[in-house]
Amino acid sequence: MSSLTIKGRIWKFGDSIDNGNIENVMGGVDPDFKNKVKPGDILIAGRFFGMGASDEHAPRSLKEAGISGVVAESISNIFLRTLINIGLPAMECSGIAAEVNDGDEIEVDYLGGSVRILLSGRTLTGDRLPDFAVQILAKGGLMPYLKSGGLFK
Amino acid sequence: MPMTLTEKIIARAAHRESVSAGDIVIANADKLYIKDLRFSKKEDARGLYGVLLEVLESIGKPNVWDGSRVVVNLDEQPPRTDRRAEGQDRARDFAREQRAVLYGGDDGGIGHNVMVEHGHVTPGEFIVGGDSHTCTYGALGAFATGVGFTETVGVLATGQLWLKVPRAIRFDLTGKPGPCVVGKDIVLWVAGKIGYEGAINRTLEYAGAGIKEVSIESRLTICNMAVEMIAVNAIIPADARTAAYVREVGGGDFSPLSSDAGARYEQIHAVDLGEIEPQVAAPEYPANAHPVGEFKGVKVHQGFIGTCTNGRVEDLRMAAKVLRGRKVKSGVRLVITPASFMAYRLAEKEGLLEIFQNAGANVTSSECGLCVRPSLSAGEVCVSSGNRNYRGRMGPKESSVFLSNAATVAASAVAGEIADPRDFV
Numbered sequence: 001m002s003s004l005t006i007k008g009r010i011w012k013f014g015d016s017i018d019n020g021n022i023e024n025v026m027g028g029v030d031p032d033f034k035n036k037v038k039p040g041d042i043l044i045a046g047r048f049f050g051m052g053a054s055d056e057h058a059p060r061s062l063k064e065a066g067i068s069g070v071v072a073e074s075i076s077n078i079f080l081r082t083l084i085n086i087g088l089p090a091m092e093c094s095g096i097a098a099e100v101n102d103g104d105e106i107e108v109d110y111l112g113g114s115v116r117i118l119l120s121g122r123t124l125t126g127d128r129l130p131d132f133a134v135q136i137l138a139k140g141g142l143m144p145y146l147k148s149g150g151l152f153k
Numbered sequence: 154m155p156m157t158l159t160e161k162i163i164a165r166a167a168h169r170e171s172v173s174a175g176d177i178v179i180a181n182a183d184k185l186y187i188k189d190l191r192f193s194k195k196e197d198a199r200g201l202y203g204v205l206l207e208v209l210e211s212i213g214k215p216n217v218w219d220g221s222r223v224v225v226n227l228d229e230q231p232p233r234t235d236r237r238a239e240g241q242d243r244a245r246d247f248a249r250e251q252r253a254v255l256y257g258g259d260d261g262g263i264g265h266n267v268m269v270e271h272g273h274v275t276p277g278e279f280i281v282g283g284d285s286h287t288c289t290y291g292a293l294g295a296f297a298t299g300v301g302f303t304e305t306v307g308v309l310a311t312g313q314l315w316l317k318v319p320r321a322i323r324f325d326l327t328g329k330p331g332p333c334v335v336g337k338d339i340v341l342w343v344a345g346k347i348g349y350e351g352a353i354n355r356t357l358e359y360a361g362a363g364i365k366e367v368s369i370e371s372r373l374t375i376c377n378m379a380v381e382m383i384a385v386n387a388i389i390p391a392d393a394r395t396a397a398y399v400r401e402v403g404g405g406d407f408s409p410l411s412s413d414a415g416a417r418y419e420q421i422h423a424v425d426l427g428e429i430e431p432q433v434a435a436p437e438y439p440a441n442a443h444p445v446g447e448f449k450g451v452k453v454h455q456g457f458i459g460t461c462t463n464g465r466v467e468d469l470r471m472a473a474k475v476l477r478g479r480k481v482k483s484g485v486r487l488v489i490t491p492a493s494f495m496a497y498r499l500a501e502k503e504g505l506l507e508i509f510q511n512a513g514a515n516v517t518s519s520e521c522g523l524c525v526r527p528s529l530s531a532g533e534v535c536v537s538s539g540n541r542n543y544r545g546r547m548g549p550k551e552s553s554v555f556l557s558n559a560a561t562v563a564a565s566a567v568a569g570e571i572a573d574p575r576d577f578v
């Protein structure tokens with residue numbers, strides 16, 4: 001389960017970015033982002049991240065670009081569930097956006113529900129994921145979770 | 154312990170005596186709705202059925218959990234791309250092999266309308282759908298919420314999903330809606346008032362004496378836009394109107410449920426329906442709503458009446474009142490897409506389609522239509538009866554969408570600028 005702590009450089013986005021504008025690796029917000037992001041980077045977003053549609057190619061594009069985790073001020077229910085189901089760790093963490101800037105390094109503990117900012121040494125408390133979500137993430141997503149016999153019962 | 158209506162339905166689905174906000178439960182779905190797009194290769198190269206068959210094989214199950222509880226709808230008729238056509242083929246294969254219920258011929262239209270109009274939503278049910286506007290069904294007193302592609306597969310394989318019981322907000326409705334004020338205006342007014350911060354990931358309950366003044370069609374609009382407030386679901390306790398409607402469409406038997414006295418709400422808002430004017434939501438957010446008068450004079454290039462939000466016969470009748478004997482302004486296009494063939498045929502029977510045609514509107518067959526594909530050029534403005542006006546929703550990011558009820562769309566198409574429908578009826 002140690003894989004649920006990730007460390008990486010961050011890219012910060014603003015509030016109210018809907019599913020459609022997340023398509024093609026945040027293509028509706030920054031068409032060039034897909035060329036800038038590096039595998040292992042962490043995406044930070046503001047409030048209401050992933051509002052709108054349930055279409056899954058938007059969150060999948062983030063995973064395929066190599067983003068290793070998402071932390072946002074708030075995340076729509078559908079989008080947060082989908083990120084977890086495709087095996088991309090995500091967490092809500094109030095106050096994160098004001099604390100970090102592009103290029104900062106952070107360490108996110110999705111199991112414990114905390115974010116440590118390496119430069120300042122500050123630690124923020126996030127909204128810890130439910131155990132089911134953690135178990136699904138530990139298997140790499142809902143499909144591997146189900147295939148490994150993790151039926152809900 | 155006292156429970157809200159949403160908590161009661163989740164508790165039953167989770168086989169628990171009671172649940173309360175914040176609890177994590179495993180719920181058993183009563184129904185699952187899937188749109189044809191999910192079967193295309195847009196989200197996963199294997200398509201939904203391919204992924205599902207892999208999962209079923211690895212867990213040693215021959216079939217989905219219960220095909221009779223699964224409704225598949227072909228939203229786009231006819232399919233516009235070879236990829237969509239192939240997706241529909243796979244949807245048909247799925248429905249046949251898994252014994253699911255399939256719509257998509259002359260009984261079809263937009264899936265959410267089909268679900269409601271064909272009796273697949275019964276008060277008290279726990280319904281999951283592979284589309285964000287599944288929340289529409291809350292209008293009939295069901296718990297209904299949208300899920301993504303992967304979770305749709307999970308529910309197909311197991312009939313279950315995990316869920317965090319949402320915190321509740323209640324709207325106590327009083328009074329009667331004024332002229333040209335319908336569900337769209339009520340929900341835009343509410344979204345404008347409480348914003349996203351208040352509603353995100355909550356359950357929204359609309360109750361109070363005023364709810365009896367709100368038609369079933371308007372209730373469907375109000376619950377449809379719950380996801381536009383980023384809520385998990387919206388719900389309206391079943392009443393006599395609901396019972397009559399469910400009987401008419403051949404829905405199942407039910408015992409009416411409502412929230413207990415003493416159930417916990419994070420917020421309670423009073424809504425006087427009589428004070429609500431026709432609303433318009435400006436780009437780029439549905440909660441950016443204000444009375445129509447504030448937007449008078451904004452030049453309009455296109456009007457669109459349709460969608461799972463406002464393409465029902467109530468909306469078409471409102472639009473017809475405005476368009477009867479009038480013409481769409483030269484240079485403006487008005488596209489009218491009845492949301493289902495049931496609405497289309499009723500509109501035809503009532504002479505509404507002829508009114509639209511005489512006004513110079515383009516009436517199309519029933520589907521999601523312009524809500525899900527580009528129809529604007531850079532700089533153009535559309536007034537839409539749909540649900541989303543995010544940047545680039547109907548064209549390039551330099552185009553813009555204003556949301557309103559169907560009468561406001563019609564009035565604006567006639568005027569060539571955003572107009573108050575009350576000046577036209």
